[in-house]
Amino acid sequence: MERDSQPTPTRRRLLAASAGLTAGGLLAGCAGQSPESTAESTSDGTTTAEPTTESTDTETTPEPGYTAELSPVGTVSLDEPPTDVFAHFPWFADMASALGHGESINNVWWDGTASTLDYFTAGFDDFDIPWRDKTGSYGFSKEQLYELDSDLHLVDPAWVTTQDNWDRSDIDEIADTLGPWLGNYYSNFNATPPETWADGYQYYTLWELFEQVAALYGERERYEALASVHDDLLGTVEEGLPAESERPTVAYLSVSTDLSAIYLLRLNAPGYFNAHTRPLGAVDAFGGEEWDGAFKQVDMEALLEADPDAILALWTVTDAVDFEAMTQNLRDDPVGSELTAVQNDRVYAQGTRWQGPLMNLFQTEMTAKQLYPDEFGAWPGYENGDVYPEFESDEQLFDHGQVADIIAGEF
Incomplete structure (x- = not known):
């Protein structure tokens, strides 16, 4: 793909734009403004147009079918579950497998991820890890993302901009031409994000992060079932300590x-x-x-x-x-x-x-x-x-x- 070309807008690009991941939305959200605080965003993440004299009562903005809300990107919407997902960090590959969508992962860093998950899930019948051979090195380039042509990038753009040869304009370019970003790296141990992203940056638990990923896959019920198991586990632990x-x-x-x-x-x-x-x-x-x-x-x-x-x-x-x-x-x-x-x-x-x-x-x-x-x-x-x-x-x-x-x- 010619990186300097101007391809015709695709479904993924248009949805990324409506999710606030291009310059107007992503950058505003990272400056501490939630999608609800911008004049053009609604509570469900869709974008409303200014009324015109040609508008009719029957014209409405379609509601996206798969929507997540996560700092620092704000609202992300897709019209169908993602099928090519760039995960990079291991916890997202684990999430996709838990949701029954392991086959969607096209790249994950650290080749020990699959063998570790193998260890824990050895007692599961017919549990497969389709991304085990899709590991790469730590970090990535914009050219690699174009080659993978993912419809979702499960990486925190705030972290990406700390890597060599990445800045805000690159983040917007990928969101606009390929697919949106969704991730929150600095909740790992509630670390301080880069200064340019710090205003309004929020922290989440692992399971709160998982919930938002599940929403984009259309797997809220499966998430709720697993979250209930986790809640019961924590209750058992707390009671027995x-x-x-x-x-x-x-x-x-x-x-x-x-x-x-x-x-x-x-x-x-x-x-x-x-x-x-x-x-x-x-x-x-x-x-x-x-x-x-x-x-x-x-x-x-x-x-x-x-x-x-x-x-x-x-x-x-x-x-x-x-x-x-x-x-x-x-x-x-x-x-x-x-x-x-x-x-x-x-x-x-x-x-x-x-x-x-x-x-x-x-x-x-x-x-x-x-x-x-x-x-x-x-x-x-x-x-x-x-x-x-x-x-x-x-x-x-x-x-x-x-x-x-x-x-x-x-x-």
Whole structure:
């Protein structure tokens, strides 16, 4: 496609314009104005024309069939569910699969996404991940988006403009010629968005974000069914938690197999990166530490000084870290071997903070069992190559079979 050409407006371009994603709408929304605050937008995201002498009572603006509302882009409308979706970040690919539309994903970053989702959903019959071979590198160019020709880009344009060779005009061009943007990256841990997008930027939970994606796919009922399972899971967790004084101290870490790099993450921070740890209310062993960004590098001596009751080791059910070798290295390390969590065999495997709703359900159950075995049943452990344990129905903190049925459309 000639990037400098002026193609005839397509359905997707016209809908993107009505959604406020071209210069008039997207930029106004990012300056803190919601779609309702602009003179030409209505509450359902359609655009109304100024009355003319030729208008008749029978002329109305069609109401879009699939509409989402999300900061920073505002209202996005499609006239049919998207079939070619650029996801980039893993949580959106998880969402599409949860909604039964995994085949729509044409690109996702991180090739470990599919194998991690495989681990958690191994007990689901006939669950397929059609986007497993559609992974790409971190970041993307405008030329790549033209090649993919997506009708929806599930990426926060505020984040995109922090990448090389992207600015606001590029954002508008893609929305106008290909398809709209929808995403909210900085709700990951309620980080500060770029200054030019900060005015009016709002934060959302993982499941609020999922709800808006479901709306564009026309899958609100399926979303509601999954959200009900999630609500029940959180209720079960809240009801079963011990008193705060009886909860363990926990270090949430990213540890390389050879222990050469140890990074600390916040355990109970706001944002969807902590959607599976925060509800469990454990005591962050490094709760008094402050730092900028998502990670802070620490050494083994600092870890021993904090000496947590348990360690949650990120990425260890993925291909990124050899969990068995890593835990053996901790036992062999002169400092690591002194850790209470190592001595008590309480170093636990974890998946990814880049979780969508499916991973979130399983990771919440997994972590609850790891941190509170007396209350929620013991976690059986993990060895390289394992799949998620097949708990008996009375051991499950949510109904695994019900989730599989919802994905399959039986709800």
